[in-house]
Amino acid sequence: MKYASVTERLAHLGGAKWVVHAKAREMKAAGRPIIELTIGEPDVPTPDVMKAAAKHALDADRTGYSNGRGEPALLDALAARYSKRIGRPFDTGRFMALPGTQTCLYAVLMGLVEAGDEVIVGDPLYATYEGLIAATGATAVKVALRPERGFRLSPEDVAAKITPRTRILFLNSPHNPTGAILSPGDLKALGALARQHDLWILADEVYEDLTFPGATHTTPLSLPELEDRTVVVNSISKSHAAPGFRSGWALGPADFIDRLLPLSETMLFGSQPFIADMTAAALSAPSPVAGGMAERFARRAGLIHDRLDGRAGLAVHRPEAGMFALLDVRATGLSGEAFALSLLDAQGVAVMPSESFGDALRGWCRIALSQDDALIAESCDRILTHVERLKEAA
Numbered sequence: 001m002k003y004a005s006v007t008e009r010l011a012h013l014g015g016a017k018w019v020v021h022a023k024a025r026e027m028k029a030a031g032r033p034i035i036e037l038t039i040g041e042p043d044v045p046t047p048d049v050m051k052a053a054a055k056h057a058l059d060a061d062r063t064g065y066s067n068g069r070g071e072p073a074l075l076d077a078l079a080a081r082y083s084k085r086i087g088r089p090f091d092t093g094r095f096m097a098l099p100g101t102q103t104c105l106y107a108v109l110m111g112l113v114e115a116g117d118e119v120i121v122g123d124p125l126y127a128t129y130e131g132l133i134a135a136t137g138a139t140a141v142k143v144a145l146r147p148e149r150g151f152r153l154s155p156e157d158v159a160a161k162i163t164p165r166t167r168i169l170f171l172n173s174p175h176n177p178t179g180a181i182l183s184p185g186d187l188k189a190l191g192a193l194a195r196q197h198d199l200w201i202l203a204d205e206v207y208e209d210l211t212f213p214g215a216t217h218t219t220p221l222s223l224p225e226l227e228d229r230t231v232v233v234n235s236i237s238k239s240h241a242a243p244g245f246r247s248g249w250a251l252g253p254a255d256f257i258d259r260l261l262p263l264s265e266t267m268l269f270g271s272q273p274f275i276a277d278m279t280a281a282a283l284s285a286p287s288p289v290a291g292g293m294a295e296r297f298a299r300r301a302g303l304i305h306d307r308l309d310g311r312a313g314l315a316v317h318r319p320e321a322g323m324f325a326l327l328d329v330r331a332t333g334l335s336g337e338a339f340a341l342s343l344l345d346a347q348g349v350a351v352m353p354s355e356s357f358g359d360a361l362r363g364w365c366r367i368a369l370s371q372d373d374a375l376i377a378e379s380c381d382r383i384l385t386h387v388e389r390l391k392e393a394a
């Protein structure tokens with residue numbers, strides 16, 4: 001039988017990235033106690049007030065068909081939120097509600113690029129980005145994010161990769177896996193490049209509300225001159241500890257959102273009204289959980305830094321936001337994947353290898369900050385023991 005070429009393009013961009021995580025889950029199912037520091041789940045359940053809102057909407061029979069753009073009350077809530085946050089009016093015609101940031105990214109990329117186009121993106125990058133770009137037929141052009149620049153995308157490095165085929169500058173700030181935040185100066189310089197070369201800016205801001213105390217997130221939307229070329233995607237997955245609800249949105253120029261409508265209708269024919277009602281209520285008040293998560297994740301990143309940075313040749317990159325810290329294990333001589341697999345076997349600690357996040361970062365691991373402090377501390381001790389044993393054996 002013949003399959004479409006998209007299946008080939010995506011064939012190696014799926015499960016292979018999650019091999020350590022999958023193995024950890026298998027070991028857990030077989031009864032072995034594993035400390036799982038792989039995926040970025042919030043460390044609290046979805047707030048009761050949101051579950052109550054969803055239940056209330058279910059009881060009110062909000063289970064009919066919606067429309068491809070989103071429920072009016074949700075679009076109103078989004079318009080109010082962004083108008084307040086950015087300080088300029090954003091009307092409802094600029095929004096589309098879709099199931100999670102992931103679906104938004106898929107739809108937006110399908111609406112902007114195709115075979116022959118290039119998308120510039122930082123490397124390391126979130127595990128699904130390569131697949132998202134490949135699905136459209138476009139090519140991902142990766143720009144290495146350098147540790148000495150705090151892993152912030154460098155405008156000079158981006159400029160060097162722009163060609164006549166470049167269509168999108170794909171930003172992720174706050175960034176997964178590095179936790180880096182683009183500065184206002186970075187954004188101004190990147191925005192100038194986008195204007196000079198007539199590029200779209202696609203900004204994944206899913207960690208916007210998990211900015212650590214003392215750090216500030218800046219969105220490209222805050223620069224009015226970028227408004228006609230910027231598409232922002234976001235969701236309640238991280239900010240409201242609600243990834244399973246799959247509730248996100250895209251915000252872009254009204255004509256782009258209009259063009260996206262047939263795509264959304266073709267794909268989904270609308271999201272679930274009871275989830276839209278819950279999301280509208282959630283977005284109309286500050287998140288009850290984001291601040292607490294940001295504080296705890298910042299504290300745990302500090303704990304990992306204090307326990308591991310500079311010990312046995314290890315280095316820890318301190319994030320400014322998000323759910324992860326990065327550990328440099330190059331001193332062991334192992335790749336990130338070989339280290340993560342050996343750590344899992346020897347110590348029962350599961351971390352993600354840097355090779356799951358692109359090509360630029362080899363010999364690092366990503367540690368999720370979503371377990372409690374005692375388990376994080378215990379994991380650090382086990383990591384140190386493992387590294388010391390590896391060094392003795394070498």
Ligand SMILES: Cc1ncc(COP(=O)(O)O)c(C=O)c1O
Nearest residue numbers: 100101102126176206235237248
């Ligand atoms: C950078 C980034 N973008 C998008 C997503 C997916 O978010 P959502 O649950 O809203 O689809 C994640 C999830 O971990 C992420 O880290």
